[in-house]
Amino acid sequence: MTKLLQWLFGVAVVLAVWALVSFDLLDLSLPRPYREAAWPMPLYLLVSLGCYSLATVGYRVATFNDCEEAAKELQEQIKEAREDLRKKGLKM
Amino acid sequence: MASRKAPKNRDSGNKYSVLLPTYNERENLPLIVWLLVKYFGESGYNYEIIVIDDGSPDGTLEVAEQLQKIYGEDKIVLRPRAKKLGLGTAYIHGMKHATGNFVIIMDADLSHHPKFIPEFIEKQKEGDYDLVSGTRYRGNGGVYGWDLRRKLISRGANFLAQVLLRPGASDLTGSFRLYKKKVLESLVGRCVSKGYVFQMEMIVRARQLNYTIGEVPISFVDRVYGESKLGGNEIVSYAKGLLTLFATT
Numbered sequence: 001m002t003k004l005l006q007w008l009f010g011v012a013v014v015l016a017v018w019a020l021v022s023f024d025l026l027d028l029s030l031p032r033p034y035r036e037a038a039w040p041m042p043l044y045l046l047v048s049l050g051c052y053s054l055a056t057v058g059y060r061v062a063t064f065n066d067c068e069e070a071a072k073e074l075q076e077q078i079k080e081a082r083e084d085l086r087k088k089g090l091k092m
Numbered sequence: 093m094a095s096r097k098a099p100k101n102r103d104s105g106n107k108y109s110v111l112l113p114t115y116n117e118r119e120n121l122p123l124i125v126w127l128l129v130k131y132f133g134e135s136g137y138n139y140e141i142i143v144i145d146d147g148s149p150d151g152t153l154e155v156a157e158q159l160q161k162i163y164g165e166d167k168i169v170l171r172p173r174a175k176k177l178g179l180g181t182a183y184i185h186g187m188k189h190a191t192g193n194f195v196i197i198m199d200a201d202l203s204h205h206p207k208f209i210p211e212f213i214e215k216q217k218e219g220d221y222d223l224v225s226g227t228r229y230r231g232n233g234g235v236y237g238w239d240l241r242r243k244l245i246s247r248g249a250n251f252l253a254q255v256l257l258r259p260g261a262s263d264l265t266g267s268f269r270l271y272k273k274k275v276l277e278s279l280v281g282r283c284v285s286k287g288y289v290f291q292m293e294m295i296v297r298a299r300q301l302n303y304t305i306g307e308v309p310i311s312f313v314d315r316v317y318g319e320s321k322l323g324g325n326e327i328v329s330y331a332k333g334l335l336t337l338f339a340t341t
């Protein structure tokens with residue numbers, strides 16, 4: 001099963017459960033408050049997924065390491081390498 | 093000589109072939125080779141460096157030939173091609189000539205530091221992993237020289253790919269990796285994408301085939317010399333590639 005199909009399957013299951021509860025398709029005669037609570041659920045779900053995504057990406061951008069040390073080390077090694085390579089006879 | 097610790101790793105029977113695709117890397121090639129020789133020398137692993145130059149107009153190949161004289165033909169192997177045929181086929185071309193049982197793929201522009209290679213190798217041994225991927229997104233990993241915009245794009249693109257593909261690796265577009273040679277051979281033949289998406293497809297296919305993946309945090313330092321060759325509408329082609337993988341794997 002491709003990832004696309006997995007996603008469609010997941011979305012279909014959620015929508016089916018939602019429709020069953022909010023429109024009482026199976027005639028379970030669920031109490032009204034249940035049905036009213038279920039009705040706007042997809043929207044809540046979308047909004048919270050959006051918020052979660054934004055928060056996660058934001059946090060990861062903010063905590064993305066800046067490797068100052070690595071850059072400095074590299075610069076020094078470049079100098080060392082140049083010198084050594086010149087001694088070994090490399091013409092750059 | 094710093095070969096006190098050498099015999100320990102040298103007799104392991106493993107050999108590591110480093111593939112260095114180059115296009116206009118005259119400045120960088122000697123430096124990356126010097127660093128590779130240094131860290132392989134210190135850790136004592138058996139290795140070879142395969143340079144795949146695509147007819148660079150800046151004379152990269154000529155520099156490579158000088159390096160071969162300095163370090164020897166067993167260490168520096170030249171497998172040039174006449175013209176620029178792209179990164180994906182450069183890997184395939186280099187791999188055909190690799191004599192090691194492990195293959196390390198990295199950029200020649202000093203973004204990928206050879207000091208991490210011994211860590212890759214230890215990680216590989218630790219879990220007998222089929223491939224070990226460097227990651228900028230975990231642990232002590234990170235980047236240098238990126239502004240906020242680039243960080244945002246990188247993190248956003250990676251998050252989207254993680255959600256859609258659930259690949260089981262944190263850095264999908266990085267190209268600093270170690271493979272068992274057999275694994276690389278079987279993966280490369282299945283991958284059709286180009287550019288960044290190629291690296292992503294390699295990981296996705298690896299997961300499909302139930303290969304095991306280890307990760308090592310790396311610091312990615314933006315290239316100092318030379319010009320970026322990928323560019324332009326990177327984002328569009330990334331999105332296309334991601335959606336293609338989403339729909340087909």
Ligand SMILES: Nc1nc2c(ncn2[C@@H]2O[C@H](COP(=O)(O)OP(=O)(O)OP(=O)(O)O)[C@@H](O)[C@H]2O)c(=O)[nH]1
Nearest residue numbers: 113114115144146178179182199200201320321322
């Ligand atoms: N043989 C070969 N090597 C290539 C080709 N295109 C790029 N390369 C090399 O592949 C590596 C990665 O390419 P880069 O240009 O650094 O790509 P990038 O890392 O995405 O971009 P920048 O680091 O920003 O320039 C470098 O070592 C290049 O020299 C090609 O067509 N053929």
Ligand SMILES: [Mg+2]
Nearest residue numbers: 199201203315
């Ligand atoms: Mg680069």
